[in-house]
Amino acid sequence: DAKTTQPPSMDCAEGRAANLPCNHSTISGNEYVYWYRQIHSQGPQYIIHGLKNNETNEMASLIITEDRKSSTLILPHATLRDTAVYYCIAVSNAGGTSYGKLTFGQGTILTVHP
Amino acid sequence: DVKVTQSSRYLVKRTGEKVFLECVQDMDHENMFWYRQDPGLGLRLIYFSYDVKMKEKGDIPEGYSVSREKKERFSLILESASTNQTSMYLCASSWGTEAYYGYTFGSGTRLTVV
Numbered sequence: 001d002a003k004t005t006q007p008p009s010m011d012c013a014e015g016r017a018a019n020l021p022c023n024h025s026t027i028s029g030n031e032y033v034y035w036y037r038q039i040h041s042q043g044p045q046y047i048i049h050g051l052k053n054n055e056t057n058e059m060a061s062l063i064i065t066e067d068r069k070s071s072t073l074i075l076p077h078a079t080l081r082d083t084a085v086y087y088c089i090a091v092s093n094a095g096g097t098s099y100g101k102l103t104f105g106q107g108t109i110l111t112v113h114p
Numbered sequence: 115d116v117k118v119t120q121s122s123r124y125l126v127k128r129t130g131e132k133v134f135l136e137c138v139q140d141m142d143h144e145n146m147f148w149y150r151q152d153p154g155l156g157l158r159l160i161y162f163s164y165d166v167k168m169k170e171k172g173d174i175p176e177g178y179s180v181s182r183e184k185k186e187r188f189s190l191i192l193e194s195a196s197t198n199q200t201s202m203y204l205c206a207s208s209w210g211t212e213a214y215y216g217y218t219f220g221s222g223t224r225l226t227v228v
Contacts, residue, residue, distance in 0.1 A: 034216065043118075043204045043219030044157075102149075102217065104156050
């Protein structure tokens, strides 16, 4: 799976949009971009994933550049409960290769301030 | 709301004890996973199960066993707990074994072996 690079930390004011970047310059055509987050002392929580197109769900939006070398997770109206470590990972759909494999890097610590 | 429930948030056990960690999911997922998470080491896969009574070793199965008698329940067993098994244990479930299906995690069990 492609390596991903994220800033170690970011701050955001409550009610504002949080934009979390992720670089994945070596991503291959069959690799999805997945975002999970982990609130302190809890299990990881799936947020969103995408392959080529931008995606939106009730939690967030995912913007993937046309060349797929980077992406941005957008939390449109951040709340204090969004304070967490956010992980961006690239996951292959090649089959038989990624069972159970969730290689989280250091992620981005997002702190939402009042 | 779909859920993966781990029976205990915190456990303290003595060295040599047999320890059972229970995980139940209500999503009718066929695939369930056990991980441990330690600072600096990320998520490490212990065992996973792709069907009732079926199990596969992950990356660090030594000292652990699992049981899946019913589809919704996946148990992790520490046969004889040791201090190096002090960790956060995370259960997850998914429609598929491959990571690109996305995983739903429980809240975790923080186990301390003294």
